[in-house]
Amino acid sequence: MSLAAEAFVSQIAAAEPWPQNATLYQPLRGNQVLMLSSVPQAYLRMCGLPVRVCCRANAEYMSPSGKVPFIHVGNQVVSELGPIVQFTKAKGHSLSDGLDDVQRAEMKAYMELVNNMLLTAELYIQWCDDTTASEITRQRYSSPYSWPLNHILAYQKQWEVRRKMNAIGWAGKGLEQVYEDVSQCCQALSQRLGTQPFFFNKQPTELDALVFGHLFTILTTRLTTDELSERIKSCSNLLSFCRRIEQTYFEEDKDSQSAGSQYSRGPSLF
Amino acid sequence: MAAPMQLYCWKGDYGLPSVDIDCLTVLAYAKFAGAPLKVHKLTNPWRSPTGILPTLQTRGEGSVSQPSKIIIHLRKQKYNADYDLSAKEGADTLAFVSLLEEKLLPALIYTLWIDSKNYVDVTRRWYAENVPFPLNFVLPNRMHAQRLGRLQLVREDPALEPGEQLEQELYQEALECMTLLSQRLGSQKFFFGDSPSALDAYVFGHLAPLLKIKLPNRKLQQYLSSLENLQLFCTNILALYFPSEIQAAPVHTAPTQADGGDMDHEPHKRWNQVMSVLFAMGAMLGYAILTGIITIKSAHPHLQESRHDDVDEEGEEED
Numbered sequence: 391m392s393l394a395a396e397a398f399v400s401q402i403a404a405a406e407p408w409p410q411n412a413t414l415y416q417p418l419r420g421n422q423v424l425m426l427s428s429v430p431q432a433y434l435r436m437c438g439l440p441v442r443v444c445c446r447a448n449a450e451y452m453s454p455s456g457k458v459p460f461i462h463v464g465n466q467v468v469s470e471l472g473p474i475v476q477f478t479k480a481k482g483h484s485l486s487d488g489l490d491d492v493q494r495a496e497m498k499a500y501m502e503l504v505n506n507m508l509l510t511a512e513l514y515i516q517w518c519d520d521t522t523a524s525e526i527t528r529q530r531y532s533s534p535y536s537w538p539l540n541h542i543l544a545y546q547k548q549w550e551v552r553r554k555m556n557a558i559g560w561a562g563k564g565l566e567q568v569y570e571d572v573s574q575c576c577q578a579l580s581q582r583l584g585t586q587p588f589f590f591n592k593q594p595t596e597l598d599a600l601v602f603g604h605l606f607t608i609l610t611t612r613l614t615t616d617e618l619s620e621r622i623k624s625c626s627n628l629l630s631f632c633r634r635i636e637q638t639y640f641e642e643d644k645d646s647q648s649a650g651s652q653y654s655r656g657p658s659l660f
Numbered sequence: 661m662a663a664p665m666q667l668y669c670w671k672g673d674y675g676l677p678s679v680d681i682d683c684l685t686v687l688a689y690a691k692f693a694g695a696p697l698k699v700h701k702l703t704n705p706w707r708s709p710t711g712i713l714p715t716l717q718t719r720g721e722g723s724v725s726q727p728s729k730i731i732i733h734l735r736k737q738k739y740n741a742d743y744d745l746s747a748k749e750g751a752d753t754l755a756f757v758s759l760l761e762e763k764l765l766p767a768l769i770y771t772l773w774i775d776s777k778n779y780v781d782v783t784r785r786w787y788a789e790n791v792p793f794p795l796n797f798v799l800p801n802r803m804h805a806q807r808l809g810r811l812q813l814v815r816e817d818p819a820l821e822p823g824e825q826l827e828q829e830l831y832q833e834a835l836e837c838m839t840l841l842s843q844r845l846g847s848q849k850f851f852f853g854d855s856p857s858a859l860d861a862y863v864f865g866h867l868a869p870l871l872k873i874k875l876p877n878r879k880l881q882q883y884l885s886s887l888e889n890l891q892l893f894c895t896n897i898l899a900l901y902f903p904s905e906i907q908a909a910p911v912h913t914a915p916t917q918a919d920g921g922d923m924d925h926e927p928h929k930r931w932n933q934v935m936s937v938l939f940a941m942g943a944m945l946g947y948a949i950l951t952g953i954i955t956i957k958s959a960h961p962h963l964q965e966s967r968h969d970d971v972d973e974e975g976e977e978e979d
Binding site for chain 1: 726747748750751752754755756758759761762763809810813814816836840841843844846
């Protein structure tokens with residue numbers, strides 16, 4: 391969104407309180423290989439804001455920026471964690487107000503680290519590794535569409551991702567190198583977390599939501615090998631961090647699953 | 661390591677040891693870690709072992725070319741500026757480097773290579789003047805296209821063009837990033853105490869060109885000049901580790917409108933001269949051959965003997 395549009399949306403957002411029927415849209419459960427719905431979901435739950443989850447095959451096309459998942463609140467549609475955080479801030483809910491300047495700088499830096507390393511590594515493993523791409527990713531990506539559209543879209547997406555990897559210099563990296571980078575990133579996060587319950591003080595922040603979202607999806611998604619999840623599990627405090635957040639913020643859904651509920655609780659860490 | 665490793669990087673100017681961001685990062689880290697390097701300052705990337713600058717030529721292990729890989733290699737050779745850092749500080753380094761790459765680097769590339777005025781008046785001019793002939797006609801445009809393409813891919817917008825809105829978005833993120841760095845640095849001399857580390861090298865590499873190269877479109881530079889501790893940080897490192905460059909800083913006046921026009925045409929003027937000479941010589945030669953002033957004898961000596969065979973096939977007149 392351009393800056394002017396963002397400011398405008400913030401103003402509108404500030405006017406109304408959080409409605410009860412806020413919805414989060416994500417692609418069909420079997421469709422996307424690594425689902426990142428956990429990130430905004432975790433964030434909204436940490437803020438204590440209620441949100442329903444809807445699965446739609448065309449979620450990617452519904453989203454304003456092409457990224458999933460996105461939220462539909464009142465009459466606004468917001469995608470990606472950054473804008474969602476700003477949106478909720480405009481409504482008066484924020485998790486990072488209690489941080490001082492240095493801590494905020496560190497939080498932003500670690501968020502970029504996660505985006506830079508983990509997200510790119512996830513994309514690489516899904517699309518640039520030939521075994522995973524052919525056996526898992528392409529099948530799942532193209533499942534809602536009929537022939538020949540499924541092939542075309544899958545290959546198009548793969549080509550797009552590979553070009554991007556080329557542009558940022560990841561194309562020359564082998565799979566081992568990518569695993570190494572993920573390990574390094576996890577160790578850095580593990581160091582930062584230490585023995586604290588959350589990354590900053592005793593309160594969760596958007597960094598916690600982001601890290602939880604990524605690690606959760608990696609740990610619970612089946613890929614050709616378990617190498618990635620093994621590497622994360624080797625950092626025990628990160629594993630217990632994920633379990634703790636899942637228990638605290640996602641536990642109530644296990645108890646309150648009704649037949650008509652559209653929120654189907656998929657995989658879990660337990 | 662008996663023989664020193666060799667580092668190939670872009671030449672320096674404007675009081676900097678090198679004009680390229682990655683080269684500056686590597687040079688700074690090498691100085692911080694005390695690595696004995698033989699530095700080759702080049703203006704022609706093809707003369708480096710891998711065709712890219714910066715490149716480190718190691719003893720026996722080939723050449724390494726990205727800044728992160730070069731730093732890892734130097735660490736393996738026991739030249740480690742991060743030896744004293746705690747594990748948490750190491751983690752912070754990784755995080756802040758990611759922040760730099762994601763938020764500050766796009767704006768830097770935009771301001772140096774994609775913003776029309778800056779690119780034409782300063783960057784392209786510098787590369788056209790310093791890169792040897794005939795590469796200087798090709799290389800700046802190629803680098804410009806490469807960087808624009810990369811920006812388009814990263815922002816996932818194939819029709820991206822330089823413009824007000826893009827500039828504002830990028831500069832806003834860069835300002836945020838620089839403010840965060842400034843807050844993290846505080847009033848310390850370096851990011852982690854009194855001795856510099858890899859993070860200082862990266863921050864220096866990214867900020868120093870912004871500080872020193874005088875650009876017509878100064879918005880990003882103005883943001884930096886409002887953050888005094890970062891400015892002090894860069895000048896400090898330059899004074900402590902690259903004193904020779906400061907003395908050798910040439911006088912680069914910002915091009916005025918009139919001069920800018922003339923300077924721009926200079927590479928084209930030389931190109932025009934060369935092309936016109938070649939064209940004239942070619943025309944004269946062609947005319948000479950056609951009218952018989954010059955004859956080409958070497959290729960067909962057998963035509964004299966085997967005339968009865970060739971006369972039917974070749975209708976050309978012989979001279």
